[in-house]
Amino acid sequence: MKMIRHLTMAAFLSACAAPGLHADTLLDEDFQDGNIAGWSTTGTVYANAYYGNYSMGLRGANASASYTLSTTGYVNVNIALDISAYSLENGDRCIAEVSNDGGNSWVNAITLENGQDNSALYTASSVAIDADNKSQLVIRYRNAVNRHNDYCYGDNILVTGDLDSGGGSSSSSSSSSSGGSNDDYYDELTGSGSVSRSSLSYSTLMTGSDPGSRVDLSAYGVPQNAAHPEHALAGTLSLSGEATGGSFSEVVDTYNYTGSGDNTRKHLPEFEFQFIQTGSHIFPLERGSIASAHPDWEYVLTPGRVWQETSDNGYSRAAIPFALQQRNANCMHNGVMTFLFKEDGSTSKVAYQISSETCLYFKADWWGLLSATYTPESIANQSQLIQDYQAEIAARMPTKPLSDLNTDYPGTDPSAFAAPNSTDASHVSTAGFIYGGVHYRGDCVTRYGNYPYCDSMVVPSYSTAKSFFAGVAMMRLEKLYPGVRNTSVASHVPACSSNGNWSDVTLNNLLDMATGNYGSTTYMSDEGAAHTDGLFLADSHSNKISYSCSQYTRKATPGSQWVYHTSDTYIAGTHMNDYLQDQQGSSADIFADTIVADLWAPLDVSPTGQYTRRSYDSVEQPFAGWGLMWLPDDLAKIASFVGIDDGEINGQEMLSSTQLDAALQRNSTDTGTVPLTDYRYNNGFWAHNVAGNLSGCSGNQWIPFLSGFGGITVVLLPNDSVYYYFSDNDTYYWLEAVQEAHQIQSACQ
Numbered sequence: 001m002k003m004i005r006h007l008t009m010a011a012f013l014s015a016c017a018a019p020g021l022h023a024d025t026l027l028d029e030d031f032q033d034g035n036i037a038g039w040s041t042t043g044t045v046y047a048n049a050y051y052g053n054y055s056m057g058l059r060g061a062n063a064s065a066s067y068t069l070s071t072t073g074y075v076n077v078n079i080a081l082d083i084s085a086y087s088l089e090n091g092d093r094c095i096a097e098v099s100n101d102g103g104n105s106w107v108n109a110i111t112l113e114n115g116q117d118n119s120a121l122y123t124a125s126s127v128a129i130d131a132d133n134k135s136q137l138v139i140r141y142r143n144a145v146n147r148h149n150d151y152c153y154g155d156n157i158l159v160t161g162d163l164d165s166g167g168g169s170s171s172s173s174s175s176s177s178s179g180g181s182n183d184d185y186y187d188e189l190t191g192s193g194s195v196s197r198s199s200l201s202y203s204t205l206m207t208g209s210d211p212g213s214r215v216d217l218s219a220y221g222v223p224q225n226a227a228h229p230e231h232a233l234a235g236t237l238s239l240s241g242e243a244t245g246g247s248f249s250e251v252v253d254t255y256n257y258t259g260s261g262d263n264t265r266k267h268l269p270e271f272e273f274q275f276i277q278t279g280s281h282i283f284p285l286e287r288g289s290i291a292s293a294h295p296d297w298e299y300v301l302t303p304g305r306v307w308q309e310t311s312d313n314g315y316s317r318a319a320i321p322f323a324l325q326q327r328n329a330n331c332m333h334n335g336v337m338t339f340l341f342k343e344d345g346s347t348s349k350v351a352y353q354i355s356s357e358t359c360l361y362f363k364a365d366w367w368g369l370l371s372a373t374y375t376p377e378s379i380a381n382q383s384q385l386i387q388d389y390q391a392e393i394a395a396r397m398p399t400k401p402l403s404d405l406n407t408d409y410p411g412t413d414p415s416a417f418a419a420p421n422s423t424d425a426s427h428v429s430t431a432g433f434i435y436g437g438v439h440y441r442g443d444c445v446t447r448y449g450n451y452p453y454c455d456s457m458v459v460p461s462y463s464t465a466k467s468f469f470a471g472v473a474m475m476r477l478e479k480l481y482p483g484v485r486n487t488s489v490a491s492h493v494p495a496c497s498s499n500g501n502w503s504d505v506t507l508n509n510l511l512d513m514a515t516g517n518y519g520s521t522t523y524m525s526d527e528g529a530a531h532t533d534g535l536f537l538a539d540s541h542s543n544k545i546s547y548s549c550s551q552y553t554r555k556a557t558p559g560s561q562w563v564y565h566t567s568d569t570y571i572a573g574t575h576m577n578d579y580l581q582d583q584q585g586s587s588a589d590i591f592a593d594t595i596v597a598d599l600w601a602p603l604d605v606s607p608t609g610q611y612t613r614r615s616y617d618s619v620e621q622p623f624a625g626w627g628l629m630w631l632p633d634d635l636a637k638i639a640s641f642v643g644i645d646d647g648e649i650n651g652q653e654m655l656s657s658t659q660l661d662a663a664l665q666r667n668s669t670d671t672g673t674v675p676l677t678d679y680r681y682n683n684g685f686w687a688h689n690v691a692g693n694l695s696g697c698s699g700n701q702w703i704p705f706l707s708g709f710g711g712i713t714v715v716l717l718p719n720d721s722v723y724y725y726f727s728d729n730d731t732y733y734w735l736e737a738v739q740e741a742h743q744i745q746s747a748c749q
Contacts, residue, residue, distance in 0.1 A: 023161055081123070088114045095110075195309045217452055286301060322335055484576075
């Protein structure tokens, strides 16, 4: 068995990549001395030699090897490593991973499985983990295999770093710069900077008074004649007066949250976050929903822009898109902040405005002008973070406006996609159509003009997570561990084992909404009952799972009666998490390992899209049935992976094709359950029979789709296209869009 170089050796890649061209070497291990001294091992681990190349071999189940080192005093730390595999079967995996906290949590570097087991060395040239100034950085190889003659190999581990001139602080040393020029020309702006500005002027941002007034959001956007920024930002932006400042105007308040007096919902949470600029872009170091002490809101921060205007008196101008997400819920209220700054820390006040949302029951505008402080800092691993961000942007799917459909496919009516079947366009956050490798996207509409950073606008999943999280996770597990879908709930969810209602219910029954445990068969009666607060409002996993397991009694044979329960999907997530931990160890996580590491990361889903809501306790149980968030590009990639690419990544089958076919109504022996006439539900996916509505098609025409609370729709068409829209007017029309897509290419089945 000869070791083959599948990719360039890790040491060469690491040496040629910035940062670290002249970095210090903290660990360089290629095992050529035939020695594995310094590695802590379990199971069968040994120095292995083939044709003159030595590596560390791990044989059979439960074999692992870890190496611990300190990077204290070093920044821009980069970890590169190789891994190879031999004689794996379906479900076997060879895993290389890194921990920056002594082994409490792990980041996947590379995982190999059946089909990648020809002894070729695969390389991670830069593991995506903060490794700066860590007292216990751990590199680990481990086998997740089931036979004695399954082999994994580790090789060419190289850890480099730069001495931290700031005295060892990872992120808080202040810059002594008194200002300077920006020599980073990433996404260079070529305008003169001569901008005619009537809103959010220099004087307003510098000396204006709170609350100001709502403006057209174009005032927050990059103007046509913007010049490239003169200053570069890296450090912490803090606001003051959030709890009392700003203004608020209610549009819809179904549950009477706020009233006429002051209320915490009318104000922003505390804001103190780190940002890095590269060229004309600025991005936050924290992504996803950020927990806070605010009783109602959590921030979601996304990438923005920086530019120069001649009337800003030498300051650069930045805009940061953000959203407020309801605590423990899924509503998303999108806004923008803008401010002026210099490299020496000089800054203006920060203007902000929120004028749109994807939320059925609470709609409002927030706007104001708050005092701010910008503290320049040396950001740990800054060069790598910039590289990662630029790679994120480069990996986005090619995008065109929806209006270009008429140009690319003459005769197409783009309005059928923007607001199908007379859907009220004012309630559509955004809509898109993916076809031929292009993401055709509509405007991001607000009450005050179009949202200027549509690429960074955050949309919620609601129940589309039942498909793209719970359903897809099952298909991934079924690919790795055939038969998992038929395991019993009681054997994997202790809270469901005591009342006797779950011993004959399977994971498959949960995902088909057919457990036999329910209150009423009336459509959505159980889901709309007041007692569901026991699931949705509870903070802890113990309370959520207790409600889910105990609320309903047995009334039908599992698999025979469809009744919609988000609580069933919550049980499914708990079930799959337990099953995965049985297979991969107690630290395994159904979202982080099975969805993100195995699928979303290889698909280049953004850090925003790699987030899920979890319980507010030490369990941190992912919700599975709701609680995801996406940027539009994330949704396009994930939907294309499932609906167009048949669950394959780079030609490799990642999901159980049998279960994916069943979900997409391509398996006549498994069509799922029947919620309503001409509707089916299978593995968390809906389908609707549109027979008679597509010209030239005969017989049944089952179109799979996803549906989310308030008016969210994702349609996976059989003509290798995807249609979606995010709205909040409680309408779910999509037939007109499907008919228009059918005119571009036949959707007949």
